Amino acid sequence: MDAGVIDAAELDGPVDLQATVESGQTYRWDRFDGQAYSTVGAHGGDPWYHTVLPGSETPTNEPEVVRLRQENGRLNWEASFDAAGAIRQNLGLEDDLAAIRAEMGNDPLVSRAYDAFRGLRIVRDPPFACLVSFICSAQMRVERIHGLQRALERALGAEVAFDGETYHAFPTPAALADAGESRLRELGLGYRAPYVAESAAMVADGEFHPRAVLGCEYETARAELTGFVGVGDKVADCVLLFSLGYLQAVPLDTWIQSAIAEHYPDCDRGSYTETSRAIRERFGGRYAGYTQTYAFHWLRTAGSSPTA
DNA sequence: AGCCAGGCAAGTG
């Protein structure tokens, strides 16, 4: 077993592991202590989190386990390989958070949210898992989205042994495509089941891959991703922001739309494309997705309920 | 019991 420490002092700005992995941007990290996933602040002590990275992101080309825990300014990790680089990349630890904050804006909502979750980073999740989890996210609560991803892993993901325990990788595109709509309905996906089955088949067949939009200009990339079944502008923005590193993407979900109505009514331009352009400018341009994610987490945990 | 959840697709006007 490999292990190591990432000291926040090496990074540009603070780190808050719990806010990063429990703010609804990634569904690939599980808390080890078995407590409810999204009960922010309810755990005692510093919990371990674990994930299984896909073979496409490991040196062995096989799924590998990573465990991680924050103690003050230090991130302790354990893994089946030298995972320091992968962790830094996957959790946005290489982002210059201090510089990003300077472009996020200073209105009350943004300032309150940033102060509440100082150290929250934007993740770079494995693209296929990110795509599936946000297809599943339609009309579902964050806690349930996370539960569904775990159900998919347990039922359809490869077993990975590590340190005497068994973990599950996220299902491959072929595994989800082969499972088909009926099996995915059995696992609780509801009307999203055919969306996941069809989009997984597109990837398994080599017809399309979320990674294929890398290099495209932002709005082009978003439009391309809507070629997947079950992916509209909002889910496409989630994949761009939480997986592909498009930090300007601002997913216009119900929480953000209600925040726009309440706090930035001049940014409501009536269409997704135009409202997106306006709020992106208000939220700091190239780093607007960071602002969105702080605002989302703050609204969902401390702010008022959406009215939309 | 009814309403709602990190929406999307298909169908109208």
Next chain:
DNA sequence: CACTTGCATGGC
């Protein structure tokens, strides 16, 4: 293009 409707399931 704007607007409406149907869609699974679980928690409050």
